[in-house]
Amino acid sequence: TAGGTREALDPVRYLGNRSSGKQGIALATAAAKRGADVTLVGANLEAEAPSSVRVLHVGSTLELASAVQDVAPGVDAVIMAAAVADYRPEFVADSKIKKEVAGDRVRNPDILARLAETRRPGQLIVGFAAETEPDRDALLALGRAKIARKGSDLLVLNRVGWREGFGTDDNSIVLLDRLGDIVMEASGSKQTVADRILDAVVARLA
Numbered sequence: 001t002a003g004g005t006r007e008a009l010d011p012v013r014y015l016g017n018r019s020s021g022k023q024g025i026a027l028a029t030a031a032a033k034r035g036a037d038v039t040l041v042g043a044n045l046e047a048e049a050p051s052s053v054r055v056l057h058v059g060s061t062l063e064l065a066s067a068v069q070d071v072a073p074g075v076d077a078v079i080m081a082a083a084v085a086d087y088r089p090e091f092v093a094d095s096k097i098k099k100e101v102a103g104d105r106v107r108n109p110d111i112l113a114r115l116a117e118t119r120r121p122g123q124l125i126v127g128f129a130a131e132t133e134p135d136r137d138a139l140l141a142l143g144r145a146k147i148a149r150k151g152s153d154l155l156v157l158n159r160v161g162w163r164e165g166f167g168t169d170d171n172s173i174v175l176l177d178r179l180g181d182i183v184m185e186a187s188g189s190k191q192t193v194a195d196r197i198l199d200a201v202v203a204r205l206a
């Protein structure tokens with residue numbers, strides 16, 4: 001998956017995030033180059049995927065969840081690079097909301113945790129963690145807690161901020177395994193980082 005989900009508030013506004021889809025598209029591109037049959041579930045992508053990748057375009061978290069649910073049972077590996085909203089507004093207004101109205105929110109499904117729970121034997125589930133924590137040890141602790149909570153096989157931990165991670169051409173990641181051990185670290189263009197992540201994915205699939 002790639003991109004950022006958007007949760008409609010009314011016909012003109014949504015709750016969203018600044019994911020461009022570049023990191024997820026880089027992963028899909030790199031996998032296709034290695035001969036994989038790739039389906040990219042893309043939420044509001046700001047960049048284009050190559051024609052070697054089948055793209056399913058979605059908008060909201062529920063749409064992303066439904067597309068992933070359709071595709072996941074037939075694949076060897078799922079990589080969840082999309083930035084997914086944990087909550088959505090309880091009600092979507094039919095007309096533009098006036099300033100004084102504040103709505104409740106409801107929890108979105110945790111797609112990654114569900115994938116991990118329902119994976120078939122041999123299937124590899126890779127999550128991402130986007131954290132703003134500046135301290136390296138504290139950042140790693142957040143990544144370790146996240147992979148334990150989500151139950152994925154691998155977790156790509158990246159620090160994000162105003163000028164880091166979201167929308168940029170470069171990225172810097174630490175790959176963690178289920179025990180929280182560091183598998184590898186990579187920095188550089190999102191394409192370079194994608195290739196390093198795929199090396200680890202391929203090694204585990206083999």
Ligand code: PMT
Pocket residue numbers: 002003018019020021022023024061080081082083084085086108109110111112113126127128129130131150158160165166167168190
């Ligand atoms: O798209 P770019 O501009 O290139 O930016 C790349 C990126 C910074 C968005 C990407 O590298 C990244 O970190 N993606 C994950 C962002 C995110 O949603 O992280 P999180 O820590 O909130 O979520 C953890 C994991 O759970 C993610 O794999 C996410 O896809 C998944 N999730 C989250 C919430 C939810 N309800 N369901 C999920 O499956």
